[in-house]
Amino acid sequence: MIEIVSTSACIACDVCITVCPTDVFDRGDDGIPVIARQSDCQTCFMCEAYCPVDALYVSPVSAPAGPDSPHSDEATVIRHGLPGGYREMVGWGRGRTSGALRDRNPLLKAVPPLPESRLPAPAPLADSPWNHPSG
Template sequence: MIELIVADRCTDCGTCVEVCPANVLDAGQGGLPILARVEDCQTCFMCELYCRADAIYVAPDCDRRVTVDETEVMASGRLGQYRKHSGWDEWWDRFPNEQWLMETVFRRAGEAAAQAKVTSADVIRTK
């Protein structure tokens, strides 16, 4: 789930707001994106991939928010790591872009969510 936008790195380009498929971000008055609907985040990493300033951190936990410390995230090198390891933009010639593999991950997640709904419905019916 998206957890952090580092204001000092953000260039206020608005790309993250545009590419988010779940409409999680809003453009702020000063240009800095606002985490408006974090609970709708699909953890697709699109905002992080398209952020050329490496100002966004998306935590891998897609079920719940986790507490992150901006200083720690910046010191850890996690900002921009997903973009880099995905061969995005300036990293295209050093790392393979294997985003096509995400299709399988998303399909499996969808199937798991559908199964969880069926299981929940079965539990409700047996009560």
């Protein structure tokens, strides 16, 4: 369940608001998203996966963590390197090598010429923009 939106790390890009399938976030007066409907969170991790600056933390528990839980304490979560951890785990986050850089497929330098089709046109071709008699 979503637990933390780091106001110090967030760049107010609204990506988390956009990708959340259950509309958990509202845009705050300062532009920073706020967790408005935490009980609607499905723990899908979409917000954390798409956050470009790792400003979100979704607890792997599907119930609110509570005030005494380390999952709701931003300093503890940051100290353990958890913000953006899901994004890193799926290969979108810190230390990743872009898939395009790992691609070993040969580059296609030119498209080979294709012979003209021997099939008839599927419909009669018009000589003008309108395919109906004038007048």
